[in-house]
Amino acid sequence: MPHAGTVRKADYHELLLQRYARRLSRRVQGLDGPARAASDPSSWVSQRHRDYLLEATRPGRSAAEWAAEQEVLRRLFANDERLHAATGILYELLFERHPHFRSLFPQSLAVQRARLGRALSFLLDNLPDEAVLGPALRRVGEEHRKFGIKPVHFEDFGDMLTEGLRRVVGPQWTDEVERAWRLAYWRGAAMIIEGLEQAELEPPFWNATVIDHQRRPGDLAVLRVRPDHPYPFRTGQHTTVETPRMPHSWRRYWLTTPPAPDGTLEFRVRALGGHGVSAMLVHHTRVGDPLRLGPARGGLTLDPASGRDVLVVASGTGLGVARALFAELAAGADDRRVTMLLGFGTDDDWADLDEMERLRLSARAPQRLTLRPVSGVASDASWFFEQAVDGWPRLADHDVYVAGSVAMTRAAVRILGQAGVPGEQVYRDRW
Numbered sequence: 306m307p308h309a310g311t312v313r314k315a316d317y318h319e320l321l322l323q324r325y326a327r328r329l330s331r332r333v334q335g336l337d338g339p340a341r342a343a344s345d346p347s348s349w350v351s352q353r354h355r356d357y358l359l360e361a362t363r364p365g366r367s368a369a370e371w372a373a374e375q376e377v378l379r380r381l382f383a384n385d386e387r388l389h390a391a392t393g394i395l396y397e398l399l400f401e402r403h404p405h406f407r408s409l410f411p412q413s414l415a416v417q418r419a420r421l422g423r424a425l426s427f428l429l430d431n432l433p434d435e436a437v438l439g440p441a442l443r444r445v446g447e448e449h450r451k452f453g454i455k456p457v458h459f460e461d462f463g464d465m466l467t468e469g470l471r472r473v474v475g476p477q478w479t480d481e482v483e484r485a486w487r488l489a490y491w492r493g494a495a496m497i498i499e500g501l502e503q504a505e506l507e508p509p510f511w512n513a514t515v516i517d518h519q520r521r522p523g524d525l526a527v528l529r530v531r532p533d534h535p536y537p538f539r540t541g542q543h544t545t546v547e548t549p550r551m552p553h554s555w556r557r558y559w560l561t562t563p564p565a566p567d568g569t570l571e572f573r574v575r576a577l578g579g580h581g582v583s584a585m586l587v588h589h590t591r592v593g594d595p596l597r598l599g600p601a602r603g604g605l606t607l608d609p610a611s612g613r614d615v616l617v618v619a620s621g622t623g624l625g626v627a628r629a630l631f632a633e634l635a636a637g638a639d640d641r642r643v644t645m646l647l648g649f650g651t652d653d654d655w656a657d658l659d660e661m662e663r664l665r666l667s668a669r670a671p672q673r674l675t676l677r678p679v680s681g682v683a684s685d686a687s688w689f690f691e692q693a694v695d696g697w698p699r700l701a702d703h704d705v706y707v708a709g710s711v712a713m714t715r716a717a718v719r720i721l722g723q724a725g726v727p728g729e730q731v732y733r734d735r736w
């Protein structure tokens with residue numbers, strides 16, 4: 306029996322879930338009013354920043370006004386080198402002046418700096434375009450919840466980032482630049498905070514235990530894990546994983562099976578060398594080890610309402626999610642034709658293909674399912690996609706799923722756009 310006043314781990318998680326359920330129910334009933342949003346910053350931003358934030362989120366602020374700020378900023382940041390340099394200064398200053406921030410970040414900041422630099426560049430590139438910025442930055446905000454970030458962090462972070470940019474730019478940093486940048490920062494920050502608050506309705510992470518760990522050729526490992534609570538996800542999504550061996554470093558891995566009745570999850574990891582999370586998961590993780598999983602995300606989910614034929618193009622670790630998609634498509638009772646174009650590299654595991662063939666043969670109408678493996682495809686090969694869809698009949702009538710490296714995904718989006726496939730029929734994850 307637990308001591309009075311103490312809470313067993315299972316009870317604690319039960320209480321947490323009950324709290325989420327209550328909060329969700331109050332939100333749905335409107336008892337909490339609209340989600341606390343960046344428009345009501347009084348509790349977490351000082352007067353010095355509030356005016357910028359209010360101006361950056363003023364509903365009537367036009368795209369033309371934002372285009373003017375964009376021009377001021379892009380003149381100074383024509384390429385991304387200065388942004389990247391400023392992120393280095395940001396972390397130095399942040400940890401020196403506000404040491405409590407250090408514990409939120411992983412030991413190595415290389416990946417984080419690159420991601421932040423890309424996000425800032427994206428912000429400047431799309432500053433006037435709320436329809437592009439909003440969804441992407443809200444997603445970034447959702448991810449920040451599991452990092453333990455709160456709205457109150459954005460002020461000091463913004464100040465140190467601004468100081469970094471000011472130092473990099475030198476005498477060209479004028480009052481006009483300062484104002485344009487502060488507005489741009491709070492425009493992005495407000496969207497991120499909105500995503501952060503939206504994500505309050507779900508647990509920030511799940512504790513899970515590794516129940517199977519199998520090594521495959523090519524520094525690949527297949528991991529099966531059991532979350533300590535039901536983990537909701539849809540076929541085609543990815544999870545994010547943190548290992549206690551590398552606290553605060555989260556990496557994404559596609560779930561390679563549809564939701565299983567026993568609640569276990571499977572994903573594959575290819576060790577990329579060095580001392581990254583993937584190397585830890587492949588070489589230094591064993592059955593019984595604990596992991597943390599962030600909420601499932603991703604754009605490779607099937608649309609049950611679509612009657613269109615499906616084309617899945619996958620290579621490298623994307624083959625894992627292709628396998629999950631195929632399992633669900635093969636089990637479906639509709640008449641959509643499904644073609645899988647699968648690029649196998651020298652290191653890839655052909656066992657997946659045998660399994661897909663078994664699923665195909667046991668499907669209701671196997672003739673509607675086609676498997677087309679291609680060998681000799683390096684995981685970042687963009688030519689594979691180009692060749693794969695070249696001359697593909699009625700491409701624009703398909704739902705196209707793209708799962709592979711950044712290079713392949715970029716090539717796919719370009720080629721599908723040129724071929725007239727509407728954007729909403731192209732399913733992919735953003736890197």
Ligand SMILES: Cc1cc2nc3c(=O)[nH]c(=O)nc-3n(C[C@H](O)[C@H](O)[C@H](O)COP(=O)(O)OP(=O)(O)OC[C@H]3O[C@@H](n4cnc5c(N)ncnc54)[C@H](O)[C@@H]3O)c2cc1C
Nearest residue numbers: 556557558559573574575577579581582583584622734736
């Ligand atoms: C949507 C999505 C789904 C993903 N699914 C999977 C999956 O199912 N399985 C899987 O193994 N990975 C997957 N990844 C990649 C994964 O999230 C990590 O980026 C990868 O495991 C590297 O993390 P790391 O911490 O080991 O390496 P990092 O610390 O990020 O880098 C370590 C070393 O590897 C190098 N490196 C980093 N990325 C690459 C790369 N892409 N190619 C070559 N070298 C690189 C770095 O330069 C560095 O030297 C996915 C990524 C995304 C965005």
Ligand code: HEM
Nearest residue numbers: 409410417420421424448452458459462493494553554555
């Ligand atoms: C405009 C402001 C910000 C932008 C554009 C931004 C952008 C990003 C991006 C793109 C990522 C990677 C997300 C992912 O891996 O899914 C990230 C991660 C992270 N951010 Fe932010 N962020 C901002 C503000 C903040 C603030 C205020 C904090 C508070 C300290 C913060 C802390 C973190 C941490 C701890 C990570 C994880 C680091 C890692 O895993 O390496 N960010 N941020």
